[in-house]
Amino acid sequence: MNIALSLRGPEFVGLTNYVNALYDIKLWAAIGRTAYITLWDVLVGTSLGLLMALLLNTMLKGRGILRAIVLFPFILPPVVNGLIWKWVYNPNYGFLNGFLYQIGIIRNYQSWLSQPWTALHMIILANLWQGTAFAYILYLGGLQSIPLQVYDAAKIDGASRCQTLTRITLPLLLPITLVVVVLKTILTFKLFDLIYVLTGGGPANSTQVITYYIYKKSFDFLEFGGAAALSYILTLLLLVFVYVYYKLLQKEVY
Amino acid sequence: MSKKSFRYIIFVGVIFLLLWTLAPLYVVFISSITPDKDLLNVPPTWIPTPDLSNYAYALTSGEEGGTAWLFRKSLVNSFIVAASVTVFCLFIGGLAGYAFSRFALPFKDKLLFLVLFTQMLPVITVVIPLYLIFSTFRMLDRLITLVIVYSSFTLPLVIWLLKGFFDTIPADLEEAAMVDGCTLLGAFFRIVVPLSIPGVIATGGLAFLAAWNEFMIVLVFTNTAASKTMPVAIAEFIGRFRVDYGLMCSVGIIASLLPVALALVFQKYLVQGLSAGGVKG
Numbered sequence: 001m002n003i004a005l006s007l008r009g010p011e012f013v014g015l016t017n018y019v020n021a022l023y024d025i026k027l028w029a030a031i032g033r034t035a036y037i038t039l040w041d042v043l044v045g046t047s048l049g050l051l052m053a054l055l056l057n058t059m060l061k062g063r064g065i066l067r068a069i070v071l072f073p074f075i076l077p078p079v080v081n082g083l084i085w086k087w088v089y090n091p092n093y094g095f096l097n098g099f100l101y102q103i104g105i106i107r108n109y110q111s112w113l114s115q116p117w118t119a120l121h122m123i124i125l126a127n128l129w130q131g132t133a134f135a136y137i138l139y140l141g142g143l144q145s146i147p148l149q150v151y152d153a154a155k156i157d158g159a160s161r162c163q164t165l166t167r168i169t170l171p172l173l174l175p176i177t178l179v180v181v182v183l184k185t186i187l188t189f190k191l192f193d194l195i196y197v198l199t200g201g202g203p204a205n206s207t208q209v210i211t212y213y214i215y216k217k218s219f220d221f222l223e224f225g226g227a228a229a230l231s232y233i234l235t236l237l238l239l240v241f242v243y244v245y246y247k248l249l250q251k252e253v254y
Numbered sequence: 255m256s257k258k259s260f261r262y263i264i265f266v267g268v269i270f271l272l273l274w275t276l277a278p279l280y281v282v283f284i285s286s287i288t289p290d291k292d293l294l295n296v297p298p299t300w301i302p303t304p305d306l307s308n309y310a311y312a313l314t315s316g317e318e319g320g321t322a323w324l325f326r327k328s329l330v331n332s333f334i335v336a337a338s339v340t341v342f343c344l345f346i347g348g349l350a351g352y353a354f355s356r357f358a359l360p361f362k363d364k365l366l367f368l369v370l371f372t373q374m375l376p377v378i379t380v381v382i383p384l385y386l387i388f389s390t391f392r393m394l395d396r397l398i399t400l401v402i403v404y405s406s407f408t409l410p411l412v413i414w415l416l417k418g419f420f421d422t423i424p425a426d427l428e429e430a431a432m433v434d435g436c437t438l439l440g441a442f443f444r445i446v447v448p449l450s451i452p453g454v455i456a457t458g459g460l461a462f463l464a465a466w467n468e469f470m471i472v473l474v475f476t477n478t479a480a481s482k483t484m485p486v487a488i489a490e491f492i493g494r495f496r497v498d499y500g501l502m503c504s505v506g507i508i509a510s511l512l513p514v515a516l517a518l519v520f521q522k523y524l525v526q527g528l529s530a531g532g533v534k535g
Binding site: 052197227 | 260264267268271272274275276278279281282285293294295296297298367370371374375376377378379380381382383386463466467469470473474484485486488489492493499502503505506509510513514516517518521522524525526528529530
């Protein structure tokens, strides 16, 4: 492969690769799919992370161990997460099938990862499981930085638990929420390992996200030029989010 | 809301949290200790009679070049790479972070942001150039290459985090030490580093995890057992046409032990490091 490449030598093609990329339907489909996964991750993942942080910021027995346990999905190797979900989703012996069958929701075992719609949403579920702890971590930091005097003052003024939550805690967490959303978006655009292990972008490209498309273009089809152009497009796309993130940090969230 | 109903809500929340987090892990764990004959039951066995033969096989037997052997070899490789990356990044990143924290450098803010920016890019965008560079130098498929590449990815985060931790230590302490005859480096190693041990642990833990978990680079850069690390060994194992599911699950559990141990022991520091990496400006 390298020999062939070096024999031919590079050839100047101007902006051809970029123009091709603009007309590449598969690219736009991959970007759309990534955005869809991101949407789920941002909406559900952020809310779940917030709930987790609220829960684990209260005084309760075994809080230390609980805080460690919720980190597991986030710090396990993503490939191992792929392994875990590959086994859970297994069409013949998997526990998702077994569970749904035993409680009577499905009558026959399904092969979750070989139908386009379910495959995509099973990826979303696995990605949620893996990434929720990240939002939790940022929110926990946010909660711990709220001074206790604020709560004392609210208590003296006779605020109920609900009022404290909706009038004090949540508004104070708003700036950090922006950071969470931006960082989760950046993180989800990097999604690769899970896709590689679980579906390989299939079936019928239904789970082919942008990173996976670039990977295939470079190392399966050996179109390094085209793939490099896509990499630049992805970088520019993310640059927007990174810029927003930078501006947020400058406002000094903390 | 009364105190009692509040506690009830918390209790239900904790149960859901544990189910959501642990159910998939539990499934893989019980499958790893289920005897082979029960593994393919329909519906599945939720509480098996424990059988450790998968672990015994994964950790001790199997012929050279076989699945179990490859896995063990890849674990050793992963450990070598992750440990080297951690030590190297902590040393260089410590010095760089100290410089960012204490000295007036030209373009300091811009440089710091650049450091952060590299952290945000998906690895795939730099895989192609890196691949071409290292293939020119005939350095693909070597552990040292992985250490170099991972360090280049991890160093920015390490600098960023350690700078944040050093910022919290008052400069008076070093000044006092230097008045007493300590050199600048002496003050750094004898005063600043010991005082920021929690930060160093957090940062080191995250650097180790990043290298331990990395997949894409090693997937593209390696093709022999000499340099394959654990994630790629596992991905290959799963990708086989005929998979020994029990062995697969035990291999997954073994690969998770180190990260899980890190989480259990250093939970507080890791959370601190991760949240500092995300929000400290």
